Amino acid sequence: MYEKIFEKASEGKGLIREEIEKLLSIKDQDSLNLLFETARDLKRKHFGEKVFTYGFVYFSTFCRNNCSFCYYRRDNNIERYRKTIEETVSLSGDLQDSGVNLVDLTMGEDQTMHANDNEKLIEMVEKVNSAVSIPIMLSPGAVPEEAFPMFRKAGAEWFACYQETHNRRLFSEMRLEQDFDHRSNQRSWAKRYGMMAEDGIMVGIGETRSDIADSVIQMGAEGCEQIRTMTFVPQSGTPMSAMRKEKEKELKVMAIMRLAYPDRLIPASLDVEGIEGLIPRIRAGANIVTSIVPPRMHLAGVAQKELDIDSGFRSMEHVANVLEKEGCKIGRNSEYESMLRDIRRRRCVA
Numbered sequence: 001m002y003e004k005i006f007e008k009a010s011e012g013k014g015l016i017r018e019e020i021e022k023l024l025s026i027k028d029q030d031s032l033n034l035l036f037e038t039a040r041d042l043k044r045k046h047f048g049e050k051v052f053t054y055g056f057v058y059f060s061t062f063c064r065n066n067c068s069f070c071y072y073r074r075d076n077n078i079e080r081y082r083k084t085i086e087e088t089v090s091l092s093g094d095l096q097d098s099g100v101n102l103v104d105l106t107m108g109e110d111q112t113m114h115a116n117d118n119e120k121l122i123e124m125v126e127k128v129n130s131a132v133s134i135p136i137m138l139s140p141g142a143v144p145e146e147a148f149p150m151f152r153k154a155g156a157e158w159f160a161c162y163q164e165t166h167n168r169r170l171f172s173e174m175r176l177e178q179d180f181d182h183r184s185n186q187r188s189w190a191k192r193y194g195m196m197a198e199d200g201i202m203v204g205i206g207e208t209r210s211d212i213a214d215s216v217i218q219m220g221a222e223g224c225e226q227i228r229t230m231t232f233v234p235q236s237g238t239p240m241s242a243m244r245k246e247k248e249k250e251l252k253v254m255a256i257m258r259l260a261y262p263d264r265l266i267p268a269s270l271d272v273e274g275i276e277g278l279i280p281r282i283r284a285g286a287n288i289v290t291s292i293v294p295p296r297m298h299l300a301g302v303a304q305k306e307l308d309i310d311s312g313f314r315s316m317e318h319v320a321n322v323l324e325k326e327g328c329k330i331g332r333n334s335e336y337e338s339m340l341r342d343i344r345r346r347r348c349v350a
């Protein structure tokens, strides 16, 4: 029933809307397995058995926004922390020493960091950049266009800002009082000023099949080098706390993204189901592991604030063991960087 679509995608011909929607409707396990198999084959063709790893430093959990889905929304009365620049530099160094290929510096929209044209944030990126040699990804929320050349100059190579959904109505229910176009501009600005960009969607937030197809198409058209999907994890103290967590959808969407865009970087986040969720995501076509967090450093995850962190199950060492058992090869820094060079080169030509 789906064979023709799999065959076409295997040849690297991508997917059209109708095919994306059809694959989203898969229910039986056999077809689902075939979908994952096709995704894995395509991944292998482009990346071999290589998987790359990203360390995660959620250095400030203060936020001025009130996203309905997020534990760290302004109205949630929770304990928060802000690491100093020195602490963040040291955590980034430790992550590099543990072997990750990139460090992702993430924060809520913390006014202390954004103040005076992002002065503190820029200083932090500069200092991390002098201390580590691996690439830096910055995930600071939505900022004015003028910030991008300064982030780039300070040493950030990547900018992550997820649209969550490309349905404007749903966006306004998720990201309360935030502007859809301003958020979407973040990624174009990042690219304009020489950074690579990541987009992403959440699943299980009330979206339809057609919404997901829109997002998959839109993410492809924007040309972000990295694209992701994450299952919404209900958070206590938020308006969406009573919602149900979707089970299979994320894997399906991930595999569909791989069929549609064989050469993009697609993360498996440890922040949804912890270490247990890693291999299913790798088997669905992901080629990057994100949200690797060092244990006992009082660092939180985003969607899973504690899961597997202090036990060390989200450390590089443990992740590497799990990946090696699966037959994956952990990408070296030199391999990651040469892949980034290829990606940048392709973009200049295209």
Ligand code: SAM
Residues within 6 Å of the ligand: 069, 070, 071, 106, 107, 108, 109, 139, 140, 141, 142, 160, 161, 162, 164, 200, 201, 202, 230, 231, 232, 233, 234, 235, 302, 303
């Ligand atoms: N504050 C910045 C922002 O919103 O862009 C950067 C960090 S934010 C916490 C990173 C992403 O985590 C969000 O864009 C969202 O996709 C994801 N996220 C947050 N809460 C989540 C939840 N409860 N379940 C799944 N993903 C979540």
Ligand code: MD0
Residues within 6 Å of the ligand: 056, 104, 106, 139, 160, 269, 270, 271, 290, 291, 301, 302, 303
């Ligand atoms: C992750 N918790 O990779 C992180 C986060 C922000 N750039 C990434 C969502 O899962």
Ligand code: SF4
Residues within 6 Å of the ligand: 063, 064, 065, 066, 067, 070, 071, 072, 073, 074, 107, 108, 109, 141
């Ligand atoms: Fe703040 Fe980001 Fe959470 Fe929204 S998703 S409340 S912007 S930390």
